[in-house]
Amino acid sequence: MKGYNIAVVGVGAVGEELLRVLSQTSLPINDIKVLARASREVEVEGRTYSVRETKPEEFDGVDIALFAGTERASELFAKEAVKRGAIVIDNSATFRLERDVPLVVPEVNPEDLDWHKGLIANPNCSTIQMVVALKPLYDRSRIRRIFAATYQAVSGTGRDAIAELRQQSLLQLVHSEEVKMTYAYPYRIAFNLIPQIGSFNDLGYTSEEMKMVQETHKILHDPEIKITATCVRVPVFNCHSEAVYIETEEKITAEEAREILRRAPGIKVIDEPSPLSGRSYPMPIDADGRDEVFVGRIREDPFVERGLHLWIVADNLRKGAALNAVQIAEEMHRRGLLGK
Amino acid sequence: MKGYNIAVVGVGAVGEELLRVLSQTSLPINDIKVLARASREVEVEGRTYSVRETKPEEFDGVDIALFAGTERASELFAKEAVKRGAIVIDNSATFRLERDVPLVVPEVNPEDLDWHKGLIANPNCSTIQMVVALKPLYDRSRIRRIFAATYQAVSGTGRDAIAELRQQSLLQLVHSEEVKMTYAYPYRIAFNLIPQIGSFNDLGYTSEEMKMVQETHKILHDPEIKITATCVRVPVFNCHSEAVYIETEEKITAEEAREILRRAPGIKVIDEPSPLSGRSYPMPIDADGRDEVFVGRIREDPFVERGLHLWIVADNLRKGAALNAVQIAEEMHRRGLLGK
Numbered sequence: 001m002k003g004y005n006i007a008v009v010g011v012g013a014v015g016e017e018l019l020r021v022l023s024q025t026s027l028p029i030n031d032i033k034v035l036a037r038a039s040r041e042v043e044v045e046g047r048t049y050s051v052r053e054t055k056p057e058e059f060d061g062v063d064i065a066l067f068a069g070t071e072r073a074s075e076l077f078a079k080e081a082v083k084r085g086a087i088v089i090d091n092s093a094t095f096r097l098e099r100d101v102p103l104v105v106p107e108v109n110p111e112d113l114d115w116h117k118g119l120i121a122n123p124n125c126s127t128i129q130m131v132v133a134l135k136p137l138y139d140r141s142r143i144r145r146i147f148a149a150t151y152q153a154v155s156g157t158g159r160d161a162i163a164e165l166r167q168q169s170l171l172q173l174v175h176s177e178e179v180k181m182t183y184a185y186p187y188r189i190a191f192n193l194i195p196q197i198g199s200f201n202d203l204g205y206t207s208e209e210m211k212m213v214q215e216t217h218k219i220l221h222d223p224e225i226k227i228t229a230t231c232v233r234v235p236v237f238n239c240h241s242e243a244v245y246i247e248t249e250e251k252i253t254a255e256e257a258r259e260i261l262r263r264a265p266g267i268k269v270i271d272e273p274s275p276l277s278g279r280s281y282p283m284p285i286d287a288d289g290r291d292e293v294f295v296g297r298i299r300e301d302p303f304v305e306r307g308l309h310l311w312i313v314a315d316n317l318r319k320g321a322a323l324n325a326v327q328i329a330e331e332m333h334r335r336g337l338l339g340k
Numbered sequence: 341m342k343g344y345n346i347a348v349v350g351v352g353a354v355g356e357e358l359l360r361v362l363s364q365t366s367l368p369i370n371d372i373k374v375l376a377r378a379s380r381e382v383e384v385e386g387r388t389y390s391v392r393e394t395k396p397e398e399f400d401g402v403d404i405a406l407f408a409g410t411e412r413a414s415e416l417f418a419k420e421a422v423k424r425g426a427i428v429i430d431n432s433a434t435f436r437l438e439r440d441v442p443l444v445v446p447e448v449n450p451e452d453l454d455w456h457k458g459l460i461a462n463p464n465c466s467t468i469q470m471v472v473a474l475k476p477l478y479d480r481s482r483i484r485r486i487f488a489a490t491y492q493a494v495s496g497t498g499r500d501a502i503a504e505l506r507q508q509s510l511l512q513l514v515h516s517e518e519v520k521m522t523y524a525y526p527y528r529i530a531f532n533l534i535p536q537i538g539s540f541n542d543l544g545y546t547s548e549e550m551k552m553v554q555e556t557h558k559i560l561h562d563p564e565i566k567i568t569a570t571c572v573r574v575p576v577f578n579c580h581s582e583a584v585y586i587e588t589e590e591k592i593t594a595e596e597a598r599e600i601l602r603r604a605p606g607i608k609v610i611d612e613p614s615p616l617s618g619r620s621y622p623m624p625i626d627a628d629g630r631d632e633v634f635v636g637r638i639r640e641d642p643f644v645e646r647g648l649h650l651w652i653v654a655d656n657l658r659k660g661a662a663l664n665a666v667q668i669a670e671e672m673h674r675r676g677l678l679g680k
Contacts, residue, residue: 145644149489149583151533151572165531166513173510186617191505191577192625193491195637195651200618204594204611204639226643230583230651232491235575237531243489243570254544271544277526278540285532297535299544303566304485311535311570 003028004329004338007062007086009035009054009077010069011042013159014091017322018068019044025326027333033062036069062086063338064329068322082118087338089120089325093207096121096215103218105324106331107266108135113332120328125320126150126208126231126240127215132293132319133312134246136264137257138220141250141306148212148229151241152197153284156316157233160184165235185233194233206231239284240316243297248306254298257308261295266319268292282313290315291323343368344669344678347402347426349375349394349417350409351382353499354431357662358408359384365666367673373402376409402426403678404669408662422458427678429460429665433547436461436555443558445664446671447606448475453672460668465660466490466548466571466580467555472633472659473652474586476604477597478560481590481646488552488569491581492537493624496656497573500524505575525573534573546571579624580656583637588646594638597648601635606659608632622653630655631663 006029008018015036022032023045034042035054042049052058054073059065059081067074067090074092081088095101102112103121108131113120123131126148134143154161161184168190171177179188187194198207208231217223234241252260262269268290274280282294293314301307314320332338346369348358355376362372363385374382375394382389392398394413399405399421407414407430414432421428435441442452443461448471453460463471466488474483494501501524508530511517519528527534538547548571557563574581592600602609614620622634633654641647654660672678 147487147585149570151491151574169509170513173506173513187623188625191575192623193574193576193581194623195581195583195621196617196619203642204619204637226641228585228641228643228647228649230489230585230637230649232581232583234491234533235531236533241533241535241572243535243572245487245568245570277536279536279544281535283527283532283534285528297544297570301566301568302543303568307568309568309570 003030004063005031005033005061007033007035007059007065009065009067009073011036011051012068013155013162013317014321015068016042016044017317018066018325019049021318021322021326023047025330027326027330033058056080056084059084059086064089066325067091078119087118087120087332089122089328091122091321091325093124093211095119096123097218103215104328105131105219106327107132109219109221110331113328113335113337116337122321122325122328123215123219124208124211125156125316126152126242127212127219128320128324129240129293129312129314130212130242130244131216131219132266133244133261133295133310135220136260137246137248137252140260141248141252143225143246143248145247146216146225146227147245149243150229150231151234151236152231153236153238153240153316154184154189154233155238156240157184162237165189165237189233189235191235195230197231197233236284238315238317239287239313240320241284242312244310244312246308246310247304248308251306252308254300254308257298266293268294269296270294271296271298281311284313287313287315289318291318293319343370344403345371345373345401347373347375347399347405349405349407349413351376351391352408353495353502353657354661355408356382356384357657358406358665359389361658361662361666363387365670367666367670373398396420396424399424399426404429406665407431418459427458427460427672429462429668431462431661431665433464433551435459436463437558443555444668445471445559446667447472449559449561450671453668453675453677456677462661462665462668463555463559464548464551465496465656466492466582467552467559468660468664469580469633469652469654470552470582470584471556471559472606473584473601473635473650475560476600477586477588477592480600481588481592483565483586483588485587486556486565486567487585489583490569490571491574491576492571493576493578493580493656494524494529494573495578496580497524502577505529505577529573529575531575535570537571537573576624578655578657579627579653580660581624582652584650584652586648587644588648591646592648594640594648597638606633608634609636610634611636611638621651624653627653627655629658631658633659
């Protein structure tokens, strides 16, 4: 077997992470082509890639096209790439809720890959880490309700936002300067919180909050779950955290939940007695650069028989985006869905 | 009338804020005495106070003693001060749940001041801002359930923690140094989150999370409310934020909730259409140095008939501590409970 010809479309924070993840994949690769709005060179993990301008004909001969770009790149080129024979794994929100597009987290619903029509959508970062943690519990007892409050890092917005958090923080600390510059967000993010991710709908929910509802329904194949979320941007460079509360049909004790999650794929439970803090728990600085979804603060609700709390942390650029996309390709390879 | 002799016990972040708030109160004041572990001088708002060592006899002749110090100071001296004739308003957690100690937020349960026995407890910061926002809604319809996820600033830990966030952030940004120093918290807080405030109980809840449950029950006189919380420390200097979800007995629409809260004392609703962000909302940088509790992101749960979201932000040193304590004194003065 010769290996796959891969195209990576977009070289922002996620595109770069894709190249990093691809350098570690077990997937047989023949060639990696990098496409973006304009041609230039990028260096990732010591390897230099010449970036070519994204054009329809660039997808000829491509087996797998990983779209890490803007909604606009996906709108313009994803279906074109499929037409030219590529399997497209798209990180944008463009096609996620379309009926004939599987929305897949390999640990959760790999079987949805079997009915793909050339285009597979990668879910939103905050959804991915939540469903990875909830699926093993759902398999034990159906989940009726989910409440989530998120603490989302700036890397989810892109490289500009990372630079902005750094610059705003320095201005504030070193020059005691009132920060005026805001490119990535409508307001200052340094030493602040912005309770808005995406745009508002008529009900007052943001698009990020609605993604967590609609994508979770689709991935778990259960539109009956009552899901509600508040999504908040926090001054953390990388890794999203989520305070998630669920109500299950049957009672799952905290100890049983810990056991179930310890055995589950892609999860690391951090919830032990600890001399330093009384009890260990995951934090963004622990998850940075890691593949697992970290779960801690697992506890029952003393007032509600079937209520359970989880604290879920993951690297939003890796498991929340690039890693999940490559894992989709790996799973399709394993299932013989890539035609080689 | 000659005005009250006031003692402030403790000159940490809250003690200093107390002196600031006292410089703005309408309460008639004869003298302000500052007590702490060791004698020294402090300057607040351009005025210099000589701090004297806290001793039992220092409370002779004091009308109102505002304890802003450690649990230890309250344990050692609060009841002693009452014995010597002072009204004690205590900011520590020491006496909050005692049966004969009123736990008061003046906008919420001022009538509890009437049965005081000399000692009044000031609630925990995260509880105060939540009950200020919830009480007007509770008066419209009983609240059955409360879910809270908090985003708490380092100023709640004290002055050391403010310095630590600053130093850790600088080390990280300027020297790209792996931060080892942690005095205020078990782990680094700069560009990180710590999902632990206080110590853990056997069920895996932290003391801060339990305060939000037990203090809210006591203040609202309703131990039936099913309350559950996750409390998280965030890299913000000042002002706590909370994502709060409630279920009421009768449906309250988002628009009605906004109307109720706009008319309520001590609250400022920030929840309007906004050209900058689509919709305005409160943030920590807005609440800093302000007296009001700010509420936004008011929205109904599309899946649950009587579910309502709120985003609540307040200056935890002011309304969450010092201001509330002084407002208690002002309310007692109004009610003729201060004996002058």
